[in-house]
Amino acid sequence: MDLQLAGRVALVTGASAGLGRTIAAMLAAEGCRVAILARRRPLLESLAAELLVTAEPLILTEDITDPTAAPRIRDAVLSRFGRCDILVNNAGGSRPQPPGELGSEETWQEAMELNFHAARRLTHALVPAMQAAGFGRVINLTGQDEPHNVNPANAPNGATHIWAKALSRQVGRDGITVNSIPPGRIRSEQIDLRVMPTEESRRAWAEREVPAGYIGQPEDLAVLAVFLASPLARYITGQVIHVDGGTRRYSH
Template identity: 65%
Template sequence: MNLQLAGKVALVTGASVGLGRAIAQMLAEEGCRLAIVARREERLQKAADEIAALGHARPLVVAADITERDAAELIKGKVLATFGRLDILVNNAGGSRPFDGLGTREQWDEAMALNFHAGRELAHAFVPVMQAQKFGRIINLTGGDEPLAINGGIPPNGATHIWAKSLSRVVGKDGITVNSIPPGRLHSEQIDEKLLPTEEAQRKWVAENCPAGYIGEPEDLAVLVAFLASPRARYITGQVIHVDGGARRFSH
């Protein structure tokens, strides 16, 4: 299937490693011109070099902390100065925030800033651009909303899903779709180094939780991002689509 992505401009946050890196590479393979954002510039430059080595245009590299108050406008300025437009925004930056206790105000503020406010502000910064061109795709990588313990990274997932649904109803008439993808257990820095750092832990989790029988690869999620980013996915909006090998136990 031709996804009709050739020449589209895409911005991917958290693109230096793992899921973000795989998403950026797949969008490049589909013909997108890219801007990639992360805090760690050395890794971001390496990711850009790898994409260029595959024969694609080298992405615009923007080293930035998206939780900074002026980050959205700074990133917007650089993207528009280089490309003059933005068609696809992939909000991928974020992470789990387990607390020893109930969490302090500062810990909760940091978790909400990273996992909710930063992506929302980026989207709001680019919505007028997408409205003017009558096309846009906003895709939020979130996470599960089945809390097993106090974790500052979980409530922002629910907040993002509700905000994204609200935004989708406002901008649908402008040719803009807004969707959220909660990844399940996929091989990434967070899963392989923090959550399930040993082969034994991974095998145990799969046996107890995953009908597919294995932990997924970043590309298993990137293919969905590429489809949702395409003009062909025009009637899919306001949705929360899980990519987890069937691990989620709820039916809806």
């Protein structure tokens, strides 16, 4: 299937590892010109070296929680490529708290900045260029909405889903779609280093919780993100689409 992505311009945040890195690579393989953004430049440079076969990526080293970063990022992408068709808001992270603790005010503020405001500011900065082009795709990587305990990163997930739904209604007639993808347990730095550091723990959890029987690989989610980025997905907007191997128990 031709996804009609050749020549499109995509910006992927949190592109240094895991889901962001895989999504950027898949978009480039489909013919997109890509801007890759994260804080760890050496990892971005190694990704850029891989992508040089199919693209000439723009490397952006920014802390997206800086309130002044969004206009700089927008200007850099538009200066290099003249447009931005696709924005993948992937940067974020969980903030689990020790049992019985509710988290400090600083932790809650930081989680909201990283997991909601940063993506909102960057999206708002780029929407006018998408409107002018008559085409745009905004894809937000969020998180679970079945919280099992207090985690300051859960509230921004809900905020992102509501904001994205509202934005999708406002910009739909401009050829722009806005969707959110909450990953289930997908192999990543966070999962492998902080949540399930051993193969035994990952296998046991998957056998107990995942109907598919295994913890997903980044490619299992990236294929959906790349499809949603394509012109073929023009009638899919304002949605929250879970990619979790069937883990969540709600039917809606």
